[in-house]
Amino acid sequence: MPYDIPSARALIRETEVHRDIYTSPEVFDLEMKHVFGNAWVYVGHASQIPAMGDFITTTTGVTPVVMVRRGDGGISVLYNRCPHKGTRVANELCGNAGRFFRCPYHAWSFRLDGSIAAIPMPEAYARTEFKGSEAAKGMTPVAAVHVYRDFVFARLAAEGIGFEDFFGDSLSSLDNMVDRSPVGRLEVAGGVLRYLHHCNYKMLMENLTDTCHPMVAHESSAGTAVAVWNTMPPGTPKHPAVEIYAPFMSSYQAFDSMGVQVWPNGHGHTGVSHSIHSDYSAIPGYYEQMVAAHGEEKARRILDTNRHNTAYFPNMTMKGPIQALRIFKPIAADKTMVESWTFRLVGAPDKLLERTLMYSRLINAPTSPVGHDDLEMYERAQDALHADGNVWINTQRNYDPGETPEDTAVTNGTTERQMRNQLRAWKKFMAERVVA
Ligand code: FES
Ligand SMILES: [Fe+2]
Known part of the structure; x- marks a missing residue:
């Protein structure tokens, strides 16, 4: 059966819940996009990436992300997707990227904050509006990241509940x-x-x-x-x-x-x-x-x-x-x-x-x-x-x-x-x- 947000919400009653929230691929897709997109989801622990360029790859919901230690000591969480053709950039569960990530498909490279460092044959883009393109923004950073006592959490939604309000006394x-x-x-x-x-x-x-x-x-x-x-x-x-x-x-x-x-x-x-x-x-x-x-x-x-x-x-x-x-x-x-x-x-x-x-x-x-x-x-x-x-x-x-x-x-x-x-x-x- 086709689902949208209101019909998915109706699957949960006060003291009983419809089996489709466990079995329906359609509800699952909505859940990944909205529930996991709006909530704060655990990404990883800072001790997993102690040195510059250290990274882990993981998912928030089903969205592939990479968590990486930048040169300034901060932590970036980026969508693990190349802005060129969408290839997953970092493929290992963990590793060290050095100073740049390099896409394995056409060798676009990205700084550890996701911005573009270089692309091959830049002259081929000289007469284009490349600078204004979506691709020129590089690997997209996740909208909201919060590090709490070395535990790294991310919220994909650009706006929504704050970290402290979400977790509170928990x-x-x-x-x-x-x-x-x-x-x-x-x-x-x-x-x-x-x-x-x-x-x-x-x-x-x-x-x-x-x-x-x-x-x-x-x-x-x-x-x-x-x-x-x-x-x-x-x-x-x-x-x-x-x-x-x-x-x-x-x-x-x-x-x-x-x-x-x-x-x-x-x-x-x-x-x-x-x-x-x-x-x-x-x-x-x-x-x-x-x-x-x-x-x-x-x-x-x-x-x-x-x-x-x-x-x-x-x-x-x-x-x-x-x-x-x-x-x-x-x-x-x-x-x-x-x-x-x-x-x-x-x-x-x-x-x-x-x-x-x-x-x-x-x-x-x-x-x-x-x-x-x-x-x-x-x-x-x-x-x-x-x-x-x-x-x-x-x-x-x-x-x-x-x-x-x-x-x-x-x-x-x-x-x-x-x-x-x-x-x-x-x-x-x-x-x-x-x-x-
Ligand atoms: S898909 Fe990444 S460089 Fe082309
Ligand atoms: Fe058990």
Whole structure:
């Protein structure tokens, strides 16, 4: 069925949502253009491009962009498209361009801010109006870029919501992750795990705050680990993997008491009072470093904040207590590239990075037993949603008729409120986009 902005928005009701937002290629195209165009989308981390000319290539929605370190130390985010015939200019996932990007097709070259440095045979354009052409502007910079504590975000729309208004108090989760470094700085470390999912990216976003699935969907993996652990003789030292698996088998009551926080514009997190990350063993020497850096009270405040998943609308999720970030990159209505990134807390013991890497391997990697439980559920849903008997998905658990899209609230932990919050944000940002 043909969709436009109003009919796409009508797919989201207060407590149910039409399956076409997960399955329709037409809705997907509108979503990429408008929702991802109007929102602030994570691009990358400044530590990935420390030197002049360093770049990474990525996408915001499905738009190819390149993030590059300029000679003046600043960061540019450019559409990764040659102004001549549209060829993708930077092809590798990361690299160093030197002082210029050079298009592989006809060798037009561009400074690191995107402006044209040179084109072959300039005399061929001498009698043209080339200077006034679109091409003469070079590689187009993305309309709005904001760097927050080394995290780089971009908004494609020329006008729209400001960075601070978009994220508001949800930045407290990002702050907490960075503040866990005794010097207040993170570095991407340990590479990236990429994992292709044949499902819509929103299923992953919604799953992040779905605390009623772990004890069911992960029984075969985490439940088995716990069962094996229970057969060990008393006094057996707990393997770090068991520390990571066991909390997935927590009860409904345990997850309910952890709480959920929602913020405006679709952001929110699980694990308000405590979380599955609260009971990890202390890493020797780390607390002392934090006290030396911040004083005891502040160090305690930082380390006692153990939020589970913070969902940043539209497609990023963060785990502060283990310095992990996941991006759900939409490719098609039924295809998503999941990227798991890990960070080193600069100045902190390497054991913390080891734990993060272990968590990512056990829970989020293509080889993870736990990750496959979730993938199985997403792909079954992606497949069965095509059944016409019922075209609606229910998001009603703990619905409060007083909820609004601009709420800041703390609720019980097994609510589906954060899912409704994300869907309301989707509806809000599914709006005309101002193009430069
Ligand atoms: S397409 Fe890039 S130089 Fe021709
Ligand atoms: Fe899960």
